[in-house]
Amino acid sequence: MSVSRCDIPLPENFRPEDILAFHRRDGERLAEQVDDHGLKKGLLWRGLPSCLELRFQPGAARLSLAIDGAAAADDAGRLASLGRRMLGLDxxxxxxxxxxxxxxxxxxxxxxxxxxxxPQTAFPFEALAWAITGQQISVQAAVSIRRRMLQLCDCRHSSGLLCHPDAARLAGLDADQLGQAGFSHAKSRAILALSRDAAAGALPLDAWLDGVPVEEISERLLAVPGIGPWTVSYALLRGYGxxxxxxxxxxxxxxxxxxxxxxxxxxxxxxxxxxxxxxxxxxxxxxxxxxxxxxxxxx
The missing domain is CATH 1.10.1670.40 (Endonuclease Iii, domain 2)
Structure with missing residues (x-):
């Protein structure tokens, strides 16, 4: 295991409670664990199961990333960028x-x-998967389906936290498996089409963080079956700010x-x-x- 760390300054009027509430939605705490001062979240970092820990301190957020694998030279810089994005600081x-x-x-x-x-998701793919999951149902129902999807993929960090799957892992599922997790036929079709295009590189979701025009991203996403204007607007908000x-x-x-x-x-x-x-x-x-x-x- 390797660990990367960074501290991020926060503005005076920063509202930690908004960040914590967003990650507290699933009361079963299988993928995110939240307390009054921070959170732990399972995620895939360079494809490796990892645990992000975020602790709020006076005027700063302290981040650490425990990776089940070797560190890369740019991990600290990438962690700082991820932290700023998740906290909405830009x-x-x-x-x-x-x-x-x-x-x-x-x-x-x-x-x-x-x-x-x-608050933003760790990566754009997570925002899109959540937006598709939440189409035309309550937050509580979407949380339940998301939980079953995470259990189905079973990407787990050594701490025990489930990690949100990346596109390649979700692309390996089929519609019947997603249906057992609670996805409708239309949502299964949409999330599989998204996952397969992203895994193949046809939808370079992370690369778009570097400043691709929103109009281009919207056009590309709207071409995916089952993704409409609400899903795109929500995913652009949660995934790209x-x-x-x-x-x-x-x-x-x-x-x-x-x-x-x-x-x-x-x-x-x-x-x-x-x-x-x-x-x-x-x-x-x-x-x-x-x-x-x-x-x-x-x-």
């Missing part, structure tokens, strides 16, 4: 709050949670929007799309504030 939330802090409706949400950032996806199709977003605007009737998708459009290029961050209003599974 999201320019200060500019958003300056622009909309006095907004008659949104300003109240910002004042309630200043400094809110969107893109803050302008229009999540008007999200039921929780529309429910919180109804509360925020004080409307007597449910908000339709076209209504939500029109209201969110005024906040471009921050529409997904607005959605995160709406999720947080409902405290929807750590949003």
């Amino acid at each position: 999201q320019p939330v200060e500019a958003f709050e300056r622009q909309y802090g006095a907004h008659p409706q949104l300003g109240r949400l910002i004042a309630a949670r200043p400094g809110l950032r969107v 893109w803050l302008d996806g229009s999540l008007h199709g999200d039921v929780a977003v529309r429910r919180a929007m109804q509360m925020t605007l004080g409307l007597p009737d449910k908000v339709s998708q076209p209504q939500a799309q029109r209201w969110l459009q005024d906040f471009s290029p921050w529409r997904a961050l607005v959605a995160a504030h709406l999720w947080a209003l409902l405290q929807a599974g750590g949003f």
Whole structure:
């Protein structure tokens, strides 16, 4: 086993509770273990089962990565980049709050949670797999299906934590196996198509972190059967930190929007799309504030 470590400075208004809530969603703690001051998460690092430990300290986050295998020369630098991404530190939330802090409706949400950032997954593939899993079902149902998928793949670190599978491992499954984990036929087809394309290099998900235009990523992902606009917007938010996806199709977003605007009737998708459009290029961050209003599974 090898261990890499790094410390990451945090801004004054950083909200550790948002990060912890996101990783606390599965109460069975098979892949993520969260306490009041940090978390442990199983993940595959260069294909090797690894355990990421993140501890919050005054003004900083301390990260360590225990790898079941030999370290590489660039592991410390890559760990720091992963940590910043997972913590949302590259999201320019200060500019958003300056622009909309006095907004008659949104300003109240910002004042309630200043400094809110969107927690991100360790890798883009995890964000896409989660987005497909969560299509048109509750967070609780998606968490249960995700758990069974992790157990099915059984990528396990020496600590006992399950690691989220990479594309190659998921591509090795078949639709019947995924169906036993709770995936519908359509979702099984989508996640297998995504996994096989990513494993073959046709969808270089990690390479896209280096600044490929969002329009190109969206076009490539929308070509995968079973992946639509909501899945792409959500995955771009969770996997790449893109803050302008229009999540008007999200039921929780529309429910919180109804509360925020004080409307007597449910908000339709076209209504939500029109209201969110005024906040471009921050529409997904607005959605995160709406999720947080409902405290929807750590949003």
